[in-house]
Amino acid sequence: MVASGNSKKAFADFMVNRRRMLALGGMAAGAGALSACGGDTGRDDGGDGDGASLLQWYHEYGEAGTQEAVQRYAEEYTDAGVSVEWIPGDYDAAISSALLTDDAPDVFEWHLNRAMVEAGQVEPLDDILADVIDDIPESDIARNTLDGTIYGVRMIDDPQYIVYRPSMFEDAGISAPPTTFEELVDIAIELTTSDVKGIDFGAAGGTDRLGQHMIHSLGLSFIGDDKQAGFDDPRMAEAAEQVVRLNQSDALLLGAPTDWWDPSSMSQGLTAMSWTGLWTMPVLLENLGDDIGVFPNPGFVDGSPTVFNGGWSAFVNANSSNVEAAKAFTKWLWVDNTENILDWCLSYGFHIPARLSLREQADELSSGPSAEVVAMSQEYGWAEDPDWTPTMNTAVQDWLSNVVNEGADPVDELSKTVETVNSELDGIFG
Template identity: 45%
Template sequence: MPISRRQLMTGGAGLALAGGLTTACGSNTGRGGGGSDRPRLSQWYHQYGEAGTRQAVGRYAAAYPHADVRVEWRPGNYDQQTAAALLTSSGPDVLEVNGPTLDQIQGGQIVDLTDLVKDVKSDFSQAVLAPKTHDGRVWGIPQVVDTQLLYYRKSLLEAAGVRPPRTLDELVDAARGLSNSKVKGLFLGNDGGAGALAGTPLRAAGLSLVTPEGTVGFDDPAAARTLGKLHRLYADKSLLLGAPTDWADPSAFVQGLTAMQWSGLWALPQIKKALGDDFGVLPFPPDGPAGRPAVPVGAWTAAVSARSEHREAAKAFVKWLWIERTDHQEDFALSYGFHIPARTSLAAKADRLKKGPAAEVVRFTTEHGFAAQPLLWTPPSQTTYQDALNRIIKGGADPGSELKAAVRKAEAELRRVRKGS
């Protein structure tokens, strides 16, 4: 799964969207509301691309005995739709969120779900649960875990005498050694990597976007050193640019346009089908004496709207589906797309995750996973940092100067966020 950037609703577009919420199309579970003493709940999902997912969530809803649950499948800009929906009582009771965002938590737009996870909190990895937690309270239940990783073509590396890279320096050298007139060494996305990698190289250097204390985590010379190496990839012409599809799609890799590609776990079945055993997987490699392998993780989250007229019933449904019904949770993660169940106990026993590259990815995620989008890392900070990263990678801008300016702007935003807390 690609880890998308959160967007906030603005101005007239939000009002227009909010006005159209009650007429949005959906799929009724068929249970009917007339004459029933059970509450009627509306549940939203973003539009998954994986066949069968929509039918599956309808089955889960229909199986719930204590409420009539109406599932709505929401195409289009889902982040904007949910931002608007949380401001009106005509929105859903239960909804997937790409977050929740700090603004939604601080604005009282979603319900505290801490009591739902109290008995199973340790069964969620901290990297996944931390961005859903604020002031010690849990505001959303992770549904599945998605992660990003480095795929490499075994046969191409062997033919070039290149071993799978264990450090960032080795990745730079490998990409150069694998590039020729027909194949590029590495694909990080058509923008050169700024969008896909985000804070991952900082993690590889032993740093972070935000510290546990809520301050900028990359005000360190190691950040400039590491990000400067990403420009070497671009300057060496080792990067595939202008591919027919972007980094989230493995087409460039399976078609032999690149020997290595940064993509997501969701791409693994397609790669396996096309290449058999001719591929391997790696974390983003460490850099420097404090470096460590880096595996960014994220999770779509089940939340309850604070404007719901049936908040307790909605919480009970979320607990049933995402805490109690582990069979539905495993089915949702692995029967349609390819994700890691949010519960570590389920991931450990899932047959499809027990061997080969899939098992390696689960191990990488357990040992090296970190939150790709920290809760305090708001869109203004993200934009500031990513713009700087883009100028470093493609423009060859001085990493030290770019990061100094990004640190100053991000710290001002973090001060604003901490004050609001």
């Protein structure tokens, strides 16, 4: 979503016929009529609990063992029967369509946005978090809070950064990672050979995420205090020129069979640097040993480095017939059950626990590049804003794509983007 926060969902995206989903889910009337006919909502009868039966949804995590793990957590819970559904394909479309019907899950993972709160789809969770509120990183509370109410429990933090091969840097005589985006482009060009590209920014050449990073790097904001676009700044155009330069150089790995969220291009040696997320760390360590270094996305123009703190939060469906049972389960799994939280964060792909006390216990994240990632996610991390809508996000992506792919004037384009974002904001707050 915002700056492609969905880590590996895209992996499963290939597997689904979307036109069918449009036909069914889009005009949810048909789906509603159908689901009214079929009684199977995926819930079990609450056999091992005392009556309540809950349905819980996850998007499809790519790492081995994850599905078995969430099944196991659900089975360990004794106060209600919990069935888990593992949703492959476009999770956003699936969950948002499901929430319009009676068959929606009681507990689900997602990202908070204002529309779902205004539609009364999510239950406030302040009470189950009250005891641990001081133990949760501030940004993880902020991204799940709207108008003073907390709606989501942060499950995991997934920082996104750049990984590189120190051996290739050494061979090219480069002594340190870049500190500005301009330097990054220089280094990428220098590292490019006939077999190895300088950097992999994903299939879109970074145009789908770097605009958002510029905003944070330059100290601007998505939405200003006046509830208007907070990034109408001439330095944005200057920053965009660097992305143009990168795309026009030969240094960008484009057309790799896998996208940025999959570490294959790095482990297959197709590129010297790659955009990635913490979840790829175990695979990279296994394939490349200690030939791994990490650095945050370098600052644009005179700005600071940035790390996007993606991740997932757990929500309770406010329209569930078992709201209290669903809250109790969510508290048990994502607030009290520190053992399972640590298991979820460290035993499969790596994620940073969204609890300060657990971060100290996470041995896997206490040394080497993983520790560096944790540090830079705390120092340079930014997270999505619940008021930032997909339309606004697309407007920023389009701005950079039009500038990079079609040579549009960055200043003119930016004013159009600001206009789009402002009219969207006026629709929400006006």
